[in-house]
Amino acid sequence: MQEKSNLKNQIDEIPHSDDVDNLEDLEEHEEDDHQTKVKGKRPISNSSNHPTIQAKMCKNKGQFEENKKKVRDITVEKFARWIYDAGIPFNVVKYDSFEPCIEAIEQFGSGMKPPSYHEVRVMYLKELANTNSLLKSHEEDHAKFGCTIMADGWTDKKSRTLINFLVNGPKGSVFVESVDASGYSHIADKMFELLSKFVYRIGEKNMVQIVTNNASCNISAGHLLENRFPHLYWTPCVAHCLDLLLEDIFKIHLKKLHERALMVNGYIYNRPQVLSMMREFTGQRDMVKTAKTHFATAFLTLKRFHVQQPNLRKMFTSEKWANSRFSKEAIGKRVAEVILMHPFWKNMVFVLRVGDPLVKVLRLVDDEKRSPMGYIYESMDRAKEAITVSFNNNEEKYRSIFELIDKRWNIQLHRPLHAAGYFLSPECFYSNFDIENDTEVMEGLYKRIARLVRGEDLQDKITNQLEKYKKAEGLFGLPLAIRQRTLKSPEIDDSNEWLLGKLDDSDKDNDNDFVYEEEINLDDETEEEDTDGYKSSDGADDVDLDNEDEKDDYFDI
Structure with missing residues (x-):
């Protein structure tokens, strides 16, 4: 009172x-x-x-x-x-x-007078009319501009496989239904029928594409959908493709590093006393930073390990660690060996040089506010350029990584919709007129027009308008249209501007980024030897430190 x-x-x-x-x-x-x-x-x-x-x-x-x-x-x-x-x-x-x-x-x-509990809970809980009105406006846009069905699968605490179906259009995404597909989520024919049901429900004429993850059954179902509906595309989820690419890099080329990092991280976080000691040495910073995909989380955790390398080495060579009971245990000794092992940190730098550009592409395509469709081509090209520069154009060091990237790109990521989106992105096209000489892009564009546009007369009209677009004539050449070329892009901030060629120097991360937190300078990687004489107990160090320059250019970063 x-x-x-x-x-x-x-x-x-x-x-x-x-x-x-x-x-x-x-x-x-x-x-x-x-x-x-x-x-x-x-x-x-x-x-x-x-x-x-x-x-x-x-x-x-x-x-x-x-x-x-x-x-x-x-x-x-x-x-x-x-x-x-x-x-x-x-x-x-x-x-x-x-x-x-x-x-x-x-x-x-x-x-x-403030609203009462009863009023909020009962009297004014009449959102059905508002929701129907909102859905009606979305449906009108879907009929006018087209839409995308998105199937998002996940597993709940009861181990049920649930699939959320959403429809995305110019005004955003709308939830449609959640389906329990536990009994048939891995059967291509069943998934095909389920996806077909939602195509009919939303309206075949309104559909542009269906997006699912890259499970083998969904790939088969996607091909069946394209055969049944001649004016519709099946598109794999780009974020899932990139996460699988990161998984390929970790498990095929850096399996030992991944296993060692998991062992160290699991050891620290499963022992409260060791975790408290680690936080004391790292200034209360944690090693784990969750992201929206599994291997983006793994990458970010390695990045934090790299940032805290001096503090972790100090911890495992400190009196406090030496006097603790954990330093006497076999697993504790093994963890200390890994932390003080020079190849462990050197291989980590390799991961950061390769993974940093790829995870930033993942961050760009995971934007929920604006569509990044027109930037996938450009961002992947710039990611590969960034990897090339980080290795001083030494192809021997990144050739195997590019083979993995190209494999995923050719099989899953290279889609006609992405090519058309790249060509029709004013920011990308008018900054690089050579796009129209790219056979892959132009082929994707014309394939998309032929598949999505019904009627030869309309297809011919669009083709004629493309000439005005290429030459920036008519409406495309107005000052207002020119200014808008760079204003309709996805949400771009300091962490991914380099993907669109807006930054000349290395990017700057900020603390609120979905994937990145601390900025690191990979060129400052220390070359000091392990002062305590630790050596890998399995006798299989990733790098021969005595003949590093001659035998292991792969890790000479």
């Missing part, structure tokens, strides 16, 4: 707007410079122009603005305290429905 009384007193001290001269009148008086003429006498100035009156009005106006700011500060403070107390996420203030809510409260004025 005391708090309410104090708040009331604070607000009561602030003059009401009615007690202050009307602001519109003040502005009119300030702008009114005319003089009133009196017959037979000299002109008499309007009383509002009198210096004393003007000073008073300016003072009242300034006081009003200052008091208004005080009221807002008090109101926002109370609102924020409610958010903290209720544990509501901060991003609720970004919702489209938030601003109309505040405006409605403002229009009501003082004395509004």
Whole structure:
């Protein structure tokens, strides 16, 4: 009660707007410079122009603005305290429905009684009409511009295989239905029938593509769908393709590094005392940073290991570790050997040089706000260029990695829709006119037109308009259209601008990125020997340190 009384007193001290001269009148008086003429006498100035009156009005106006700011500060403070107390996420203030809510409260004025529990839970829980209205606007856009069905499979705590079906269009994604596919999720024919059901439900004429993961049954079902529906594409999920590519790199070329990192990480996090010791040496920093895909998480964890390398080495050579019971255990000794093993850190640098550009492409394509379809070609090319530069153009060091990338690209990632999106992206096309000489891209573009556009007359019309697009004629050449070329791209920030050629130097990571957290300089990799004389117990170090330059250029980074 005391708090309410104090708040009331604070607000009561602030003059009401009615007690202050009307602001519109003040502005009119300030702008009114005319003089009133009196017959037979000299002109008499309007009383509002009198210096004393003007000073008073300016003072009242300034006081009003200052008091208004005080009221807002008090109101926002109370609102924020409610958010903290209720544990509501901060991003609720970004919702489209938030601003109309505040405006409605403002229009009501003082004395509004807060909504009751019953009102919120029962009386006003009538969202069906609003939802149907929203869905109707989405459906109208789907019929006009086309849409995409997305099948997102996952496993719940009861080990059931559930598939969420969503429809994506110009206004965003809409959830359709969740299906329990535990009994047939690995059977191609069953998945084909299930996907066909949703094509008919959404409307075949409205469909552009269906996106699923890259499971073998989904690939087969996708091909069957394209045969049944001649104007529809099946497209594998790009994020899943890139995660599989990272898995190939880890398991085929860096299997031992991956196993050692898992062993060290598991050992530390399964022993609370060792975990506490690690946090003490790393400044309360953790080694694990989760991401939206499994191997992006693995990559990020290795990156954190690299950043904390000096602190981890200090920990396992410290008195505190030596005096602990863990240093006497066989597994503890093995973990210490790995941490102090030079090849472990050197191979980690190799992973970062290869994986860093690829995970940034993954971050770009995982954007949920804008479609990155037109940037997949360009981003993959730039990722490969970044890997090449990181190895000083020494093809021997990255040839096997490029073979894995090309294999995934040719089999799964290279799709006509991606090629067409690349050509029709104004930012990409007008910055590189050689695109129209790229056979792969042009073939994908014309294949897409032939498959998606019904009717030869319409296909011919689009082909003719492409010539205006290429030459930036008509609407494409207007100043407004030229300015918009770079404004309709996906959400680009400092962590992935390099993918579109916007940065000349290395990128800068920030703490809020989905995949990245700390910036590292791979060129500063230390070359010092292990001072404590540890050697791999399995006698199979990844690098022969005595003949490093001659025998192991693969890891000479």
